Amino acid sequence: METISYSYGKIPILLCCAHDGKLEVPVPQRKNPESVIKNDMYTSKICEDIIKNISTKLGYEPYYIYNNIHRKYIDLNRKCMIGTEHTITKQHWKKFHNTLENMIKHCLLIHNHCLLLDFHGNSKTHNLIQFGYGISDEDIGTYKDYYKSTFVYLNKFYTNNSLIYNNRSLSSFFKNTPVFPRLNTNLTHYKKIYYNGGYIIRHYSKKYNIDSIQIELSKNLRKNISIDLIEELSNAIILFYFTNYYPLIFKKF
Secondary structure, three states: OOOEEEEOOOEEEEEEEOOOOOEOOOOOOOOOOOOOOOOOOOHHHHHHHHHHHHHHHHOOOEEEEEEOEOOOOOOOOOOHHHHOOOHHHHHHHHHHHHHHHHHHHHHHHHHOOOEEEEEEEEOOOOOOEEEEOOOOHHHHOOOOOHHHOOEOOHHHOOOHHHHHOOOOOHHHHOOOOOEEOOOOOOHHHHOOOOOOOOHHHHHHHHHHOOEEEEEEEEHHHHHOOOHHHHHHHHHHHHHHHHHHOHHHHHHOO
């Protein structure tokens, strides 16, 4: 098995999955006591199903990249010095991120914008999808520092508030599955378990002025993958893209 699975797509949506690898490598398991070594199970399968669904609906496949090495050896959603403890995994970290970086550059060259969706699992929640936008858990409930969000391209045209909570937000297109953050949600209830997003969305949004969202799915949603959930995730991604990017594309003509 290759250490990375990836494909250059035909539409400017890039799905990333860094924590669901099964591949064993000849290095010791990471020993840092703060390291998370359990995989975000089933996230790559969910991404595969979403890609198939989007491809069927639109006739074009998104970009995607999956890491195939087990998380106990490497964490690609951290800086290299934190996510690796061996020269072999350092080399893989660089290979993964060089590939991801090249895909983003290609997407920008062809389309002039790129939506990066980074999929993860959350074991602290039940029946919930959380979206991370690079805003701290302290600020997400007080509407502070929204200008620091990972909507670096879209926030030139729309307010961050509309992109995170309101009619333009990814959460606004979910009707059946509970999501957070969302307008009229009890923000303080989720404050302690809200995850603001890691290295991947923060780093690439800032470096390439693209829009990035970290998507966290509860364990029960991942373990019992339903057709309805895949349908809702796919539709929400499509609607988010067409609602926010297409008006900007047609403005140029």
